[in-house]
Amino acid sequence: MSYYLIDAVERLGNPRILVLGDLILDRYIWGEADRISQEAPVILLSEEKRETRLGGAANVANLLRGLEAEVTMSGLVGADFDAKDLRVQLEGAGVCCDGLLEVEDRPTTVKERFLGRAQHRHPHQMLRVDREVRTPLGEEDGARLIAKLLPLISEHAAILISDYAKGVCTPQVIGAIVAEAKKHGIPVLVDPPAHGNWDLYKGVTAITPNRAETGRAVGFDIDSIEDASRAGQQLCRDLELDHAYITIDRDGVVLARASEEGVHHPTRKREVCDITGAGDTVLAMIGIGMAAGIDPENLSKLSNVAGGLQVEQVGVVLVHRNEILGDLLASRRHHEDKICELVDLKRQLHARRRLDQKIVFTNGCFDLLHVGHVSYLKQASQEGDCLIVALNSDESVRMLDKAPDRPLFSQDDRATMLASLESVDYVIIFNDATPNQLLKELQPDLLVKGGTYSKDEIVGKEVVEAYGGEVKPLTIVAGLSTTNIVERLRQTPTEPVAPTTFTMPTKPPVTTPNPLERKAG
Structure with a gap:
């Protein structure tokens, strides 16, 4: 019932959460695209404004701040201007950057998008330029990152890993973090990469893959609730998870465990404007709830609400607790x-x-x-x-x-x-x-x-x-x-009421004229 979910939101508190993963800086260049260059047959974009946003694991940290968690960010940045910009954005959101490691031989990951309007209409993405290195972090830098992280783990109520396959989440780093978290009884929640081997996440508390990612991991398509439940059970067994949250877009979430049939938590119908950031929002909602000790069933339901509020917006926005409470209060219409x-x-x-x-x-x-x-x-x-x-x-x-x-x-x-x-x-x-x-x-x-x-x-x-x-x-x-x-x-006298008899009216017989008897006209 909705009041259990309202109570869960009220009990979230302000837990400290450590976020580890691939940080991304998203840059947007907006302009009018109404001319062709004289130098080459390409569209010329007249720049009007620039915008910088947090992406990847940095976006998860930002979303957690929107949910009122205390957050420490950990991951790699390059020795470049983009790293400074990323730090400014994170610190401006109230995120502690003590877990960041600067490296010389790889850049800060940046995705630069060019968006143009023609005749002042709705803007469309024209081009995206990525600056990144995807090779796994070397052993020496991995040891440096671990040395930064291990003293921080015991100070946090949960660890969230946001793996975008940019090289930070190596078996060396993840193994050390998971082992230390288990020593302190701290839950570890993972949003695994879209492709690749998930074996390095064996033994974490839970994962939050989407429909397509789950299908690739288990080797069959997730076309139904039953498929999601079966896949979730398989992942829990293979990766030794406590449970898994399989997000299946419009169908909601399936909460799976190794030894039990999955529980489906449907979502209500919404006006979907943009699915960008929905997965990160689900990870942040479950992460803060896990840190606060909320049970998995209620976390699954709350992740539906938070993800649903995200997809109603254009672009990634912060989803606040008051919005979640308002949505829960508005949806409780059953008597x-x-x-x-x-x-x-x-x-x-x-x-x-x-x-x-x-x-x-x-x-x-x-x-x-x-x-x-x-x-x-x-x-x-x-x-x-x-x-x-x-x-x-x-x-x-x-x-x-x-x-x-x-x-x-x-x-x-x-x-x-x-x-x-x-x-x-x-x-x-x-x-x-x-x-x-x-x-x-x-x-x-x-x-x-x-x-x-x-x-x-x-x-x-x-x-x-x-x-x-x-x-x-x-x-x-x-x-x-x-x-x-x-x-x-x-005072009304009670008189026996004669039963009413209803008789179907009879229709007059229908006579069909004999065409041989028609008059000549």
């Missing part, structure tokens, strides 16, 4: 999710207050739901961002000196009817004669009541105003109240 116990409701309201949402509260018996109730609850919901309906239990209805045959419907039935209304966000059942104790616990921003009540007649007014809240009477459809409706029903 069973709306009926809450006090502890769960308080968690939900804490999340809403983090988003600066206004909380509206009303209460009543709602024994016979009618158009007056529906009208006033709709009006109440428009007073804020969420509406809580506190429902008198069967016991408290009887406390209010209602007729001996009241309530007409049980508290569970009444709660279900209320929760089915679109205007209602939460339903909570209370046993007291008044909602005063509940108001003290929840402290809504606004207490409303429908009917003929004046503000001073609304029960709970003193409680709400004491902590600085507002109280407001609302209108209701004239002449309608549950008590009056029930009384009218009691």
Whole structure:
């Protein structure tokens, strides 16, 4: 249920995470492309602006910062200007660069993209220029990187490895890091490369490959949920993983373990604008959750949400916790999710207050739901961002000196009817004669009541105003109240109703004229 995920986001804290991998500096040159060069038959780009972004493992570090983790970056940079630019970008994002190793014989990896517009239309990529070395890191430099990393490991709650196959993640480096992490009981999460041998990741905690990467690794296509589950089990066995998160784009995530059938966590439909950065976002979300001790099932579900928010944007953007909370709150529309116990409701309201949402509260018996109730609850919901309906239990209805045959419907039935209304966000059942104790616990921003009540007649007014809240009477459809409706029903004489018999009407026979009998015209 969504409140478990909301609670998981609330418990993330600010863990320290070490990110190791291939750092990439992404440069973008934007301009107008509306002429052909006189020197050669090529498009001439008139530069308008330049932009620099963090890519590869550096992007993972940046995304973790967006999720409020404390991050240390580790990897290789060259002895060049691009390395300085990369450091400035990382430090500007609040990332610690103590784990970076500068090497003389290879450049900082840079991808430079040229994007042109014709006649001021939408820009298109014209050319990409890569500056990189893909050969594996040498043994001497590997030893230097390990020497930098080993003292840092025990200071972190999780290690994330982002392998883009640029040479940093060698068996020498990964073996030393994984062994040291195990010594300290620190989880290691890996986003493996698109191609190559994954055996060097044997013994890590988990991996996060996508559909295509998984298919290449196991030797068969991932065309179904069952394929993803089978592949995940195989990877867990072969690589001795605790579990694997197989991301299958529009179908969500399959959480796999070696000895169990995979669990599929579907994602909801979204408007997909750009899939760039979705994999890094999933890695960052699972990584911070793993560092915070969130269970794998909830991490799998949260990675769906974070990845989904990413693909709704153009380019790579930071996905913040508030966006995740907002998405979770917006998606909880099933009536069973709306009926809450006090502890769960308080968690939900804490999340809403983090988003600066206004909380509206009303209460009543709602024994016979009618158009007056529906009208006033709709009006109440428009007073804020969420509406809580506190429902008198069967016991408290009887406390209010209602007729001996009241309530007409049980508290569970009444709660279900209320929760089915679109205007209602939460339903909570209370046993007291008044909602005063509940108001003290929840402290809504606004207490409303429908009917003929004046503000001073609304029960709970003193409680709400004491902590600085507002109280407001609302209108209701004239002449309608549950008590009056029930009384009218009691006074209506009951007469036996004769059963209605329905007889199918008979059609007149259809006669087909004989063509031989047609008149000559």
